[in-house]
Every structure is written in structure tokens, then in C-alpha cells.
Amino acid sequence: MKITQAFTFEAAHFLPKVAPSHRCRNLHGHSYRVELRLEGPVDSGTGFVIDFFDIEKAFAPLHAQLDHHCLNEIAGLENPTAENIAVWIYEKIRPALPQLAAVTVFETRDCYAEYEGR
Ligand SMILES: Nc1nc2c(c(=O)[nH]1)N=C([C@H](O)[C@H](O)COP(=O)(O)OP(=O)(O)OP(=O)(O)O)CN2
Numbered sequence: 169m170k171i172t173q174a175f176t177f178e179a180a181h182f183l184p185k186v187a188p189s190h191r192c193r194n195l196h197g198h199s200y201r202v203e204l205r206l207e208g209p210v211d212s213g214t215g216f217v218i219d220f221f222d223i224e225k226a227f228a229p230l231h232a233q234l235d236h237h238c239l240n241e242i243a244g245l246e247n248p249t250a251e252n253i254a255v256w257i258y259e260k261i262r263p264a265l266p267q268l269a270a271v272t273v274f275e276t277r278d279c280y281a282e283y284e285g286r
């Protein structure tokens with residue numbers, strides 16, 4: 169079974185490695201959406217793969233670090249592309265959520281990066 173929980177956060181960033189003429193080199197902001205997908209058997213007692221409340225608790229410290237911050241100032245996010253944010257979230261949260269299968273980070277409604285641990 170696959171289950172997904174979505175979260176949103178607001179943050180500023182700039183992309184230090186793009187060409188000077190690239191508009192994303194300048195500080196700007198996004199309303200990010202993060203989707204955490206978990207996979208595993210459904211517990212016959214609870215009917216859950218995992219309680220959504222437990223996913224929320226696991227994500228809360230990361231949300232506090234990301235929301236209304238400049239992502240470039242966070243250790244490990246010095247180059248905060250959607251790809252790098254997805255990997256960063258995956259690596260930080262997977263110890264608490266062993267059933268984690270994928271982290272998807274939407275930078276805009278149409279553009280996103282999905283990381284499945286490889
Ligand atoms: N592969 C990637 N490409 C780009 C990334 C990324 O993370 N991975 N990031 C950016 C910039 O962050 C850029 O701000 C993305 O937003 P943009 O496409 O400019 O969309 P906006 O909503 O900011 O602007 P519109 O006016 O709606 O186009 C670029 N590339």
C-alpha cells in the first residue's frame with residue numbers, strides 16, 4: 169500500500185551556481201509543497217500503513233527549520249534546488265520513517281523534483 173502526506177512551507181532562496189544572468193541567482197521566494205510517500209503493509213489492527221499524525225510529528229522539526237527561512241542559510245542547503253531539497257528532506261526524515269519511499273518537492277505548481285533514495 170502507498171500513502172502520501174503533503175506539507176507546505178514558505179521560503180526564500182537563491183541559486184548560487186547558475187549563471188550570473190539567470191534570474192534565480194537573485195534572492196526570491198516560493199510557496200513550496202512537499203509530498204512524503206510511504207509504502208508498506210496495512211496493519212490489520214489499525215488499518216494504517218502508519219498514522220498520518222506520526223508522519224506529521226516526524227516532519228514538524230524540518231518544517232520549523234524550513235518555513236519562513238532563507239534556505240541557503242540551512243546547513244546542507246547552500247545550493248537549494250528542488251532536487252537538493254528533496255534529498256535533504258529524505259535523508260533527514262528517513263530514520264524516523266523507515267517506510268519512506270519518496271520525497272517530492274514542488275517549487276512551483278508545475279515544477280517538482282522526486283527523490284526515491286537514488
Ligand atoms: N532543475 C531545476 N531547475 C530550476 C530550479 C530547480 O530547483 N531545479 N529552480 C529554479 C528557480 O528556483 C526558479 O525560481 C523556479 O521558478 P520559476 O520557474 O522562475 O517560476 P516562478 O513561479 O518563480 O516564475 P513564473 O513567473 O511563474 O515563471 C529554476 N530552475
Ligand SMILES: [Zn+2]
Binds near residue numbers: 192
Ligand atoms: Zn527559485
